Amino acid sequence: MVEKPAVNPAAQPLNLAEYHLLAKAKLPAMVYGYYASGADDEQTLRDNEDAFRRLRFRPRVLIDVSRVDMTKQVMGIDLSFPLMVAPTAMQRMAHPEGELATARAVARIGTVMGLSSWATTSLEDVAAHVPGLPKFFQLYVYKDRAITERLVRRAERAGFRAIALTVDTPQLGRREADIRNQFQLPPHLSLANFSDMKDFAEVKGGAGASGLASYVASLIDASLNWNDIAWLKSITRLPILLKGVVTAEDAQRALQYGADGIWVSNHGARQLDGVTATVDCLEEVVQAARGRIPVFIDSGVRRGTDVLKALALGADAVLIGRPIVWGLAVDGEEGVYRLLSLLKDEFKLAMQLCGCQKVSDIRRELVVRDAFAPYDVRQMLSVKMPSKL
Ligand SMILES: Cc1cc2nc3c(=O)[nH]c(=O)nc-3n(C[C@H](O)[C@H](O)[C@H](O)COP(=O)(O)O)c2cc1C
Numbered sequence: 519m520v521e522k523p524a525v526n527p528a529a530q531p532l533n534l535a536e537y538h539l540l541a542k543a544k545l546p547a548m549v550y551g552y553y554a555s556g557a558d559d560e561q562t563l564r565d566n567e568d569a570f571r572r573l574r575f576r577p578r579v580l581i582d583v584s585r586v587d588m589t590k591q592v593m594g595i596d597l598s599f600p601l602m603v604a605p606t607a608m609q610r611m612a613h614p615e616g617e618l619a620t621a622r623a624v625a626r627i628g629t630v631m632g633l634s635s636w637a638t639t640s641l642e643d644v645a646a647h648v649p650g651l652p653k654f655f656q657l658y659v660y661k662d663r664a665i666t667e668r669l670v671r672r673a674e675r676a677g678f679r680a681i682a683l684t685v686d687t688p689q690l691g692r693r694e695a696d697i698r699n700q701f702q703l704p705p706h707l708s709l710a711n712f713s714d715m716k717d718f719a720e721v722k723g724g725a726g727a728s729g730l731a732s733y734v735a736s737l738i739d740a741s742l743n744w745n746d747i748a749w750l751k752s753i754t755r756l757p758i759l760l761k762g763v764v765t766a767e768d769a770q771r772a773l774q775y776g777a778d779g780i781w782v783s784n785h786g787a788r789q790l791d792g793v794t795a796t797v798d799c800l801e802e803v804v805q806a807a808r809g810r811i812p813v814f815i816d817s818g819v820r821r822g823t824d825v826l827k828a829l830a831l832g833a834d835a836v837l838i839g840r841p842i843v844w845g846l847a848v849d850g851e852e853g854v855y856r857l858l859s860l861l862k863d864e865f866k867l868a869m870q871l872c873g874c875q876k877v878s879d880i881r882r883e884l885v886v887r888d889a890f891a892p893y894d895v896r897q898m899l900s901v902k903m904p905s906k907l
């Protein structure tokens with residue numbers, strides 16, 4: 519493998535990997551460890567990115583790509599390109615303006631921001647400071663359902679466009695960096711959606727444990743199950759997206775229980791280590807969803823070419839998590855904006871080089887899994903091809 523050249527801190531980063539390196543150099547070890555790490559041996563963390571690399575393009579040529587339309591509509595929302603921002607908790611640890619800086623950058627680029635239940639800026643403040651921003655509210659279901667219901671109603675009142683119910687976190691994955699660092703939320707910060715409830719707003723570490731793991735174990739409802747979708751639908755008119763579905767079986771259930779969208783995610787490899795890379799299970803979910811509801815994907819998207827690959831496999835849009843906190847750490851709003859612009863430019867170039875004039879030109883036959891390419895191609899095109907390619 520070719521080593522990446524050392525980053526010159528005076529120059530603008532050229533790609534997301536360079537943002538990551540610069541952010542690592544700036545952030546305190548406890549904060550970096552929390553943002554960067556995956557669960558256990560981080561097998562899935564590596565696999566999420568590797569799985570994108572294993573896919574190869576079959577570009578088409580001699581197509582006029584002097585003009586390219588990257589826009590995409592999802593759930594009635596216009597995106598300037600098919601990439602949205604996944605919720606990442608506690609963004610003020612990366613930059614003093616935290617979620618507000620992200621929100622401004624996301625509004626400028628023209629896409630959707632996911633806001634975590636565990637944001638360090640309240641959902642009302644994000645809505646008030648960046649009024650035009652389309653946003654999804656990520657929901658963790660608390661054992662205390664009255665508290666959960668209040669959050670959902672507040673999000674609806676504040677103009678959020680969907681509830682993204684996280685379904686892969688009955689307990690927190692075992693993140694060794696957080697245990698080693700006895701992670702706690704720095705005392706000048708709080709989980710701002712709970713500012714009137716001290717026990718819910720603080721994350722305290724210590725005694726050789728991650729404060730996050732104990733917070734989840736004591737307050738988050740591990741009994742959450744399919745019947746709760748009906749409960750959630752009874753308290754809000756907002757569309758419900760299920761964040762963390764990775765199998766066809768659960769995609770079928772999502773349809774059956776009335777979910778409005780499926781978000782293929784392994785939580786950026788922070789929950790179950792050893793779970794399939796998301797781009798490897800995307801197609802089975804897409805097939806099970808049968809075009810009835812949108813399918814989104816996150817975990818491991820780092821290049822414009824990754825966005826193209828995910829769309830070719832049937833995703834309606836992709837999301838990124840960690841890169842946003844790297845952008846924030848490097849340069850606040852500007853960092854996030856520039857990082858999103860890089861991805862947008864990369865995506866445009868990838869479309870041009872693949873002969874796609876518009877997003878609907880991105881079709882299944884654009885990608886192959888390299889090891890099985892001849893077989894895949896025959897199947898996809900349903901034509902007879904010589905057995906030796
Ligand atoms: C630092 C960090 C905080 C996160 N916080 C949340 C959260 O509060 N709620 C949630 O559903 N997912 C959370 N996620 C998962 C992301 O929404 C997303 O699924 C994941 O980061 C995508 O993978 P990527 O980081 O490889 O892009 C978090 C991820 C990271 C890295």
Ligand SMILES: CC(C)CC(=O)C(=O)O
Pocket residue numbers: 607636687690730734785788
């Ligand atoms: C549950 C919280 C620790 C936030 C979260 O989802 C994450 O860190 O991955």
